[in-house]
Amino acid sequence: MVNRTTKYGLLSVGLLSVLIVGIVLFGNLTQHLQNNSPEENLQQSALPVSSDHLTQDAQGNSTEVDSPQILISSSGSLAYLNFTELNQRSESIVIGTVKEILPAKWNTHDGKRRGDTIENLGEYDAMYTDVIISVDQYLKNPLEQKEIRVRIQGGEDEVVKMAFDSEPSFKEGEKVLLYVSKDVSTRFKDFGPEHYLVIGASLGKFTLTDDGLAVREYEYVDQKELLDAIEKGYEPEIKSFKEVKE
Amino acid sequence: MTKISNRVIVFCLMLLCLICPASAYTTQYYWSNGYVGYTIDSSVPTAYKSCVDAAANAWTNAGADFDYYSSVNSNNKVRYYSFGSQVNYLGSCTRYVYSGTTRLSKMYIDLNSDYSSSWSTSTPCPSGKYDVLSVFTHEFGHGVGLGHSTITSATMFKDTNSGTVYKRSLEQDDKNGIIAIYGT
Numbered sequence: 001m002v003n004r005t006t007k008y009g010l011l012s013v014g015l016l017s018v019l020i021v022g023i024v025l026f027g028n029l030t031q032h033l034q035n036n037s038p039e040e041n042l043q044q045s046a047l048p049v050s051s052d053h054l055t056q057d058a059q060g061n062s063t064e065v066d067s068p069q070i071l072i073s074s075s076g077s078l079a080y081l082n083f084t085e086l087n088q089r090s091e092s093i094v095i096g097t098v099k100e101i102l103p104a105k106w107n108t109h110d111g112k113r114r115g116d117t118i119e120n121l122g123e124y125d126a127m128y129t130d131v132i133i134s135v136d137q138y139l140k141n142p143l144e145q146k147e148i149r150v151r152i153q154g155g156e157d158e159v160v161k162m163a164f165d166s167e168p169s170f171k172e173g174e175k176v177l178l179y180v181s182k183d184v185s186t187r188f189k190d191f192g193p194e195h196y197l198v199i200g201a202s203l204g205k206f207t208l209t210d211d212g213l214a215v216r217e218y219e220y221v222d223q224k225e226l227l228d229a230i231e232k233g234y235e236p237e238i239k240s241f242k243e244v245k246e
Numbered sequence: 247m248t249k250i251s252n253r254v255i256v257f258c259l260m261l262l263c264l265i266c267p268a269s270a271y272t273t274q275y276y277w278s279n280g281y282v283g284y285t286i287d288s289s290v291p292t293a294y295k296s297c298v299d300a301a302a303n304a305w306t307n308a309g310a311d312f313d314y315y316s317s318v319n320s321n322n323k324v325r326y327y328s329f330g331s332q333v334n335y336l337g338s339c340t341r342y343v344y345s346g347t348t349r350l351s352k353m354y355i356d357l358n359s360d361y362s363s364s365w366s367t368s369t370p371c372p373s374g375k376y377d378v379l380s381v382f383t384h385e386f387g388h389g390v391g392l393g394h395s396t397i398t399s400a401t402m403f404k405d406t407n408s409g410t411v412y413k414r415s416l417e418q419d420d421k422n423g424i425i426a427i428y429g430t
Contacts, residue, residue, distance in 0.1 A: 068345055069344060069345050070342065070343070070344060071342075071343050071344075071345055072340060072341070072342050073275075073340070073341050073343070074338050074339070074341075075338065075339050075341075075385075075388045075393065075394070076336075076337065076338040077335065077336040077337045077338070077381050077384050077385065077404075077406045078335060078336065078404070078405065078406070079334045079335075079361075079376065079406065079408070080405055080406075080407070081334055089334075118342045118344070118351045118352055119321075121342075123323070123354070161345075164338075165393075165394075166335065166404075181332045183332075184332065185328070185329060185332070185333060186327075186328050186330065187329070187330065188330075189330075197330070197332055199332055199334070200334050201333070201334060203334070
């Protein structure tokens with residue numbers, strides 16, 4: 001049996017809900033009836049991709065920087081790869097620490113940008129950022145290197161910020177588990193020193209936390225279970241959460 | 247308390263449970279004119295060209311004050327090329343804006359030719375294959391200025407499953423997104 005206080009409390013919550021729904025519906029209706037420009041509509045609704053977001057994706061650091069003049073944002077459709085597929089597609093699986101994030105370059109003969117305007121950028125020009133990983137352990141196909149160079153699409157220079165929303169991000173000092181393969185893409189393989197790509201984009205990179213988790217975007221796995229799954233070849237249990245634990 | 251007040255309480259609780267977020271789509275950019283030309287590059291296989299147009303038409307017919315139109319000499323191109331065999335990108339939409347504005351200047355919509363053995367235009371889409379039209383429709387959604395949706399059934403949801411064709415047609419959330427940018 002529910003007492004009167006509880007009932008009145010629930011009734012108040014319900015009436016408040018009705019009020020909120022009414023405000024939301026009225027707000028949406030008003031917005032659609034207004035003869036706003038698309039720019040005004042964007043300002044009233046969700047936020048555009050911010051330059052801080054682009055900086056974080058490429059560099060993994062949330063630093064305030066003067067905004068370049070051009071923003072290039074690439075959104076991709078990814079084929080989902082499970083752990084078995086990540087394992088099959090990767091040449092090697094490494095555990096290591098992010099030692100250094102190098103300055104971004106362009107896939108041009110001199111690594112530099114071709115022009116200063118959108119019109120002057122080459123059609124297939126793209127930026128990349130190399131990340132040096134100090135290897136602690138190889139879980140598959142040990143390589144000779146104690147450090148490997150991992151390349152991610154995107155980066156920033158004085159004029160352009162280029163971000164790929166499905167690429168993994170890195171921070172110096174971060175402990176990571178990566179599924180990697182040597183780069184054979186026509187877009188980047190011939191530029192710079194020998195390097196590797198993260199297989200599966202953001203799916204193939206895990207941050208290893210001090211409390212025993214392996215975390216990727218919005219998902220985590222128990223570290224011990226992940227390592228066991230890699231060794232024995234089964235699918236570990238993936239759990240989701242809204243905010244990434246660090 | 248009477249039965250009526252109990253029912254009012256139950257109704258209000260149900261209403262509370264039914265409160266949905268105002269939207270699940272995300273808006274990022276826009277075209278100032280509300281109409282955008284695109285050119286299909288010669289690299290796109292002939293069999294896929296109708297999918298390109300169908301994908302564009304899905305957004306043109308979404309109920310917003312926006313049109314895609316096919317052009318022979320637009321800077322906005324639809325291309326088919328190799329992303330790299332290890333890369334699991336099915337497609338992408340690359341958008342160019344000048345900083346300080348969300349107004350789009352140029353875009354490229356690309357389909358990964360490394361998946362050539364996995365692309366399908368059939369209905370239903372065979373198991374293990376990826377539907378060309380679904381991926382193009384998703385990418386053209388980025389082209390109008392949308393980001394990813396949190397609605398799993400929406401065309402603009404970030405993941406694309408093999409063996410499915412549901413992303414060919416826009417969900418209400420997708421339509422709400424483009425209308426939010428361009429109005430009706």
